[in-house]
Amino acid sequence: MGFGYTLMTEQAGPRDLVANASAAEAAGFDFEVMSDHYSPWLASQGHAPYAWSVLGAVTQATDRVELMTYVTCPTRRYHPAVVAQKAATVQLLSGGRFTLGLGAGENLNEHVIGPGWPPVNVRHEMLAEALTIIGQLFDGDYVNYQGRHFQVDSAKLWDLPERRVPIATAVSGPQSVALAAPRSDAMIAVAPDDDLVTAWDRLSTETGQRKIGQLPICWDTDRDAAVRRAHEQFRWFAGGWKVNSELPGTQAFADATQFVTPADVAANIPCGPDIDGIVSAVAEFGKAGFTDVALAQIGGGAQRDFFAFAERELFPELRAARS
Secondary structure, eight states: OEEEEEEOTTSSOHHHHHHHHHHHHHHTOSEEEEOOOSSOSSTTTOOOOOHHHHHHHHHHHOSSSEEEESOBOTTTTSOHHHHHHHHHHHHHHHTSOEEEEEOOOOHHHHGGGSSOOOOHHHHHHHHHHHHHHHHHHHTTSOEEEEOSSOEEEEEOOSSOOSSOOOEEEEOOSHHHHHHHGGGOSEEEOSSOOHHHHHHHHHHOSSTTOEEEEEEEEBOOSSHHHHHHHHHHHHGGGGGOHHHHTTOOSHHHHHHHTTTOOHHHHHHHSOBSSOHHHHHHHHHHHHHHTOSEEEEEEOOTTOSHHHHHHIIIIIHHHHHHHHO
C-alpha cells in the first residue's frame, strides 16, 4: 500500500502548501494529493488558494512524489477542455508524476459561477461528458464535441506529455461507479467500502487499477488539543457525501454541524499521539481492497511536527503492518 499526504487548500495558504509538499516528500510520503476548492468547508479553516497555481509550484519544489488533484470538478468552474490543458501542463512540469483526480463536485465550490447547482443525476451526466472530452483531448487530435451539456469546437492540446495523464475518478455508490469505472484509470473514495472496490473491478476496462482512499487524522502530542482542533476544523466531515455535496457555503456547514460534539469527531477521526488508531484505520482501507491511502493531517499550523512523527514513528508501523 502507498501512503500519501493531503495538501488541504482549505487550511493553508499557497506558500505554506508548497513548503509542506517539499517537507512531506522529505519525510517519506509516496504521493501527495491536493484539494481543489474555491471555499473552505468551515470559516475556521480560513484558506482557499487556487490549486492549479500551487500545483505548478509544487512540481518544482518536489522531485519524487506522485501528485494528484483530489478532486477537481470538470463541469462548472472549469470547462473540461481547460481541465485537460491544465492536467497535461502539470504532467509536463512534474516529469510524469501527475494523476488527474476528478469528481462530480460540491455546491460549496461550484455555485460561485451561477446559475445554480444541478441535481445529482445531471451532475453525473456532465461528468460523463467531461471524461469523454478530456480523454479525447489526451489522444492528441483535434476534438469537436456536441453533447447535452458541453460543446468543444476544434480543440487540440499542443503540449502533450509522453506519459498520458492517468485519470482517477471519485465514487460514492453504484451510480457513480457505473459512470466512472469504464472511463477511468483509478478509483477514488473516502470510505473503506469493499462494495465500491468489487463493483469497480467488475466494470473497469483494465485489471489491477489503483484504489485511492483518504483518511483524516489529527495527530498531536496532546490528545485533548487534537480533539478540539479536529472538531473546530473538520466536523463538516460528519455530514456524509450526499449532504456535503449540496450545502452552499461555510455558514451552511456550520449550521448543519452545530450539534456534532468533539466526542463525535473523536469517535470517527484518529486524534492525538496514538499510532495504533491511525494504523488500524489505514488497515480498514487495505482490507477493503484499496491500494493507496492519503492521510489528511488536520490543522494548518500542525504539519512540521507531524512530518517528523510520520518519518520516525508512523511509517515504520504502517510498513510493518503492510508487510
